[in-house]
Amino acid sequence: MSGSPQGSPARLDGAVWRLAWPIMLSNVTVPLLGLVDTAVVGHLPAPRYLAAVTLGAALLSFLYSGFGFLRMGTTGLTAQAHGRQDAETVCALLGQSLIVALAIGMALIAFSDPLVRLGLYLLGGSADTAALAAQYAHIRLLSAPAVLANYAILGWFLGLGNARVTLAIMALTNTVNIALDATFVLGLGMTSNGVAWASAIANYVAFGLGLWLLRRELREMGGVHVPRRRLWRLSAYSDLFAVNRHLFVRTLCLLFAFAFFTARGADLGNTVLAANAVLMQYVMLTSYGLDGFAQAAESLVGRAAGRADWSLFGASVRAALRFSMVTAVLATLVFAVGGHELVGLLTDLPAVRAEAAAHLGWLIAMPALTVLSYLFDGVFIGATATRQMRDTLIVSLAVFLLVWWVSRGWGNQGLWLSFAVFSATRSLTLAGVYRRFRHTRWS
Known part of the structure; x- marks a missing residue:
């Protein structure tokens, strides 16, 4: 693992900028994807499809944002272990964060029906729109394990001081999503469900890239051994x-x-x-x-x-x-x-x-x-x-x-x-x- 930057103002300014610009650029891609989704669905013959995507996306945004701690908590703990040059703990935190993320993702799928019904009840909307929004949300929730695992992966890499992974994963996610939006909706004639499937598939593709990047990073770290007890004993997650x-x-x-x-x-x-x-x-x-x-x-x-x-x-x-x-x-x-x-x-x-x-x-x-x-x-x-x-x-x-x-x-x-x-x-x-x-x- 590379050491921390030296404390001179010039070096630290450079370190801040190297970490910040990929994050800022990847952040800009988020509203861009929203614009594409809106443009694709907004050209369908009935406005209820756009309304359904708007409602469903609002619900998913709230659910996923609630678990943003998987990114933030992983970053802080990993950065501290990295600063101590504790490679074993760095790797253990990766495994633990992924296990927690996948477990929560599977729970969201298991309880998707009551979560979607409650969420759409609170958001309101006509019965027709709510039915389409429910379909949209159920499809997108199938990718919850990938979405939350990506949070953990991004947090871990940021803790190591590698922000370019954020840009790579976000760029791939949005590129695949936009391409599938066009394929499913404009090419195959799907509606709001096509936009949902595009997002779900894109998240799993990004998860695959994240796993590949993790494998490469762990190989460069020398294949540090993580005792299984740190992954499967509950007290190790304290x-x-x-x-x-x-x-x-x-x-x-x-x-x-x-x-x-x-x-x-x-x-x-x-x-x-x-x-x-x-x-x-x-x-x-x-x-x-x-x-x-x-x-x-x-x-x-x-x-x-x-x-x-x-x-x-x-x-x-x-x-x-x-x-x-x-x-x-x-x-x-x-x-x-x-x-x-x-x-x-x-x-x-x-x-x-x-x-x-x-x-x-x-x-x-x-x-x-x-x-x-x-x-x-x-x-x-x-x-x-x-x-x-x-x-x-x-x-x-x-x-x-x-x-x-x-x-x-x-x-x-x-x-x-x-x-x-x-x-x-x-x-x-x-x-x-x-x-x-x-x-x-x-x-």
């Missing part, structure tokens, strides 16, 4: 479970916050819902850049923590912070100068554009409010301080709901105010805990 249970709760709280924001916007009418969706697209686009540097911090900080090299730990955080701040400033300038034009790119409806323009100030402020939350999420994942991530998110969610309750009479302005305060609280509480830990346990 570190993985301890880290992941906090991440699971934290992720559910975060998903709830976004779902609550969307639902309250819907209560204010279709125009407000559409305008908020347009603005939130750019909030998420900013997150793709900030998340790249946060995930770079996961790897670098984790390796420094594994070596108990707190000087390198702090230098790694500062390097990731520099890139994050530059990205946030650039995003703020782009939104301030071209915000109205950016809204116009996504909608030409006068009422929606006017509503979005009235709330453009919140979009301009959002990069500054969120930048530290993304960065310190990465730092805390690398340091496996996931309990603090959970606790600060719970506090932030409570503040969000309180501010919304107080300001609900202000309509959509109050909703955006509560979301802005939620974002700022996440940043400030994580920064506060980081500062305290830098003078205690990380010093």
Whole structure:
């Protein structure tokens, strides 16, 4: 295994960039695939197919996002073991993460019927659309073991400081998915079920690539032997479970916050819902850049923590912070100068554009409010301080709901105010805990 980068600012800046750019590029492919799915199904003769894909994809996104801890927890623990040069633990974490991922994936298939019925009941939709959405979701859930195993594989490679695997796997997934979309829907005349099968098959193809890359990496590591007891004894999973249970709760709280924001916007009418969706697209686009540097911090900080090299730990955080701040400033300038034009790119409806323009100030402020939350999420994942991530998110969610309750009479302005305060609280509480830990346990 290669060693950690030296602590000079220039070397660390280079290390951050080498880790971040493949992640950022792979993140950009996610909305691209969504656009292709929408374009393919949107040209079918009946709108119910597009509605079914939208509902089914929303349900699957929530389910799979809830298990994102398989990527994050694996990254932090692997990076620390890598920093200690503990090859046996690095390999054991890979095996353990894959076993957990495959077990959860099989459970999702086994319980797919009640999960889909409950999810679609909560999402709503006509009976005809719900039936098609259920078919779509059941097909895509067949690939749950592959999807979750890919989370573990990506997390493990990122823990080793290899972010290019993320780009390779995402590029293959989306390329196969797009090709099969065209084949099944445009070529074979399938509908929303064709899009679902395309996604399911693409995930298994990506899983195959991931296994091949793992085999190559393990061969380069010299075929480290992992005792079977570390794979089949439940107590050997204590570190993985301890880290992941906090991440699971934290992720559910975060998903709830976004779902609550969307639902309250819907209560204010279709125009407000559409305008908020347009603005939130750019909030998420900013997150793709900030998340790249946060995930770079996961790897670098984790390796420094594994070596108990707190000087390198702090230098790694500062390097990731520099890139994050530059990205946030650039995003703020782009939104301030071209915000109205950016809204116009996504909608030409006068009422929606006017509503979005009235709330453009919140979009301009959002990069500054969120930048530290993304960065310190990465730092805390690398340091496996996931309990603090959970606790600060719970506090932030409570503040969000309180501010919304107080300001609900202000309509959509109050909703955006509560979301802005939620974002700022996440940043400030994580920064506060980081500062305290830098003078205690990380010093």
